[in-house]
Amino acid sequence: MIVGICVGSGIFFKADDILTYTGGNVFLGIIVFLIGAFCVIFGSITLTELASRTSKTGGVVGYFEEFISSSAASAFGWFQLWIYFPTITVVVAWVAGIYTTMLFGLSTTLEMQIGIGLVYLTFLFSLNYLSLKTGGRFQNLTTLIKMVPLIGIGVVGLFWSSPTPEIPSGIAAIGTSSVGLGWLAALAPMAFSFEGWVISTTITPEVKNAKRNMPIALTIGPLIVLAVYLAYFLGTVAIVGEEYILSTGDAAINQIGTAILGANGESIMLTFVLIAVLGVVNGLTLGFIRLPQALAMKNMIPMSDKIAEIDPKSELSPSSATAAYMISLVWMLLHYLTQKTGLLSGGDVSEIAIVFSYLAYAVLYLKVIQLKREGIVQSIFLGYIAPVFGTIGAMVILIGGIFSNPTFVPFFLIFSLLICIAGYFYYQKKVVEV
Numbered sequence: 001m002i003v004g005i006c007v008g009s010g011i012f013f014k015a016d017d018i019l020t021y022t023g024g025n026v027f028l029g030i031i032v033f034l035i036g037a038f039c040v041i042f043g044s045i046t047l048t049e050l051a052s053r054t055s056k057t058g059g060v061v062g063y064f065e066e067f068i069s070s071s072a073a074s075a076f077g078w079f080q081l082w083i084y085f086p087t088i089t090v091v092v093a094w095v096a097g098i099y100t101t102m103l104f105g106l107s108t109t110l111e112m113q114i115g116i117g118l119v120y121l122t123f124l125f126s127l128n129y130l131s132l133k134t135g136g137r138f139q140n141l142t143t144l145i146k147m148v149p150l151i152g153i154g155v156v157g158l159f160w161s162s163p164t165p166e167i168p169s170g171i172a173a174i175g176t177s178s179v180g181l182g183w184l185a186a187l188a189p190m191a192f193s194f195e196g197w198v199i200s201t202t203i204t205p206e207v208k209n210a211k212r213n214m215p216i217a218l219t220i221g222p223l224i225v226l227a228v229y230l231a232y233f234l235g236t237v238a239i240v241g242e243e244y245i246l247s248t249g250d251a252a253i254n255q256i257g258t259a260i261l262g263a264n265g266e267s268i269m270l271t272f273v274l275i276a277v278l279g280v281v282n283g284l285t286l287g288f289i290r291l292p293q294a295l296a297m298k299n300m301i302p303m304s305d306k307i308a309e310i311d312p313k314s315e316l317s318p319s320s321a322t323a324a325y326m327i328s329l330v331w332m333l334l335h336y337l338t339q340k341t342g343l344l345s346g347g348d349v350s351e352i353a354i355v356f357s358y359l360a361y362a363v364l365y366l367k368v369i370q371l372k373r374e375g376i377v378q379s380i381f382l383g384y385i386a387p388v389f390g391t392i393g394a395m396v397i398l399i400g401g402i403f404s405n406p407t408f409v410p411f412f413l414i415f416s417l418l419i420c421i422a423g424y425f426y427y428q429k430k431v432v433e434v
Helices: 002-006 010-021 026-051 060-067 070-104 110-130 132-145 147-159 180-194 197-206 210-240 242-261 265-288 291-297 318-341 349-373 380-404 408-433
Strands: none
Touching: 010 026, 010 070, 010 180, 010 210, 010 242, 010 265, 026 060, 026 180, 026 197, 026 210, 026 349, 026 380, 060 070, 060 349, 070 110, 070 242, 070 265, 070 291, 070 318, 070 349, 070 408, 110 132, 110 265, 110 318, 132 147, 132 265, 147 210, 147 242, 147 265, 180 210, 180 349, 180 380, 210 242, 242 265, 265 318, 291 318, 318 349, 349 380, 349 408, 380 408
16 A cells, blocks of 8 residues: 555656756665655654554544644644645646646647646546546556556666667757756655555554554665666656656657567557546546545635535535645646746755655654654654654755745745744634634
């Protein structure tokens, strides 16, 4: 399960970003992936200490509620509702639009990509509201499908000996270069590629002998993910070369498909990748339509009474699904504007949300250290070493996020903080009113 959650579609469209930020330096790219695994392993092991000691629902929101305060839980819930879930959802839907234009030879304008992404977004929100089982089945199918190109390209790359292809005419050739400390900016897209790991900690109460088995699983799982990602990353470089990836970006997958599978390889590979990406959009909408409902049941958002009302037929709140969809539409517009203006220098709004989430996790890591000092957590490794390394990892990702865009990343981080503050004081006010 941990491998299935962590292996997302992000690697398909972030691998070229990682190589770009490292100036085409494959060794630095490997270092970036190793840092990602480091953050996931120590972060997930640390949060397991909290997961095994609470019966609260809601994942990280539940951890904040149990170990920090209900107001802090509301703060993080607002961040997830207004920023985290919608930004990641719309960005991946947009990426699905990109691969659709490639697959069917459509216009590759930003407007076309966003428009197709919006259609996918609307369809999957509707699907997951109207048919819970269908959405779940689609999720299981895409989880298997996304592994095919990842493992396939990795294995083929090991034995690839053909010369790298020429860069297509009309595309400016970009060679490798020295980037100094600029490679740290690759940590932002790397964090996106690994995102989803925190969900795995929520199954801790259901695992037999969790104190022993979860740390083992949360070490082996991310290492398997790391192996899959490195195999894919090195496989793409072996097949088409660094300069081809730097020059063509996401479109490099087209040439890889042709090189491996022949004339129809491009379409076959793009079909696999598109289904994998749509699976992630589906999974995100599956969770997002329930988030307002979950927060409303804790009385943490406005109109909680209405949003908490469940439709017996769908077993979901219509208001919750509608709210999630409307918030996504707003972020789709904001994402369009940032891409159109180049505001984020090749990055996107979701990367900033993920960077901020690591800062929130660091608060929980420090809480585990406090529990160790109080004698509640017994193990030195679980109480000190894991949370300290997890915190270091969070700070490294923060630095990488700032390196990716020193001007606007701090601004968006402050914006995320303001949303959290609003959620904190909203709940404080509700408590006073009660």
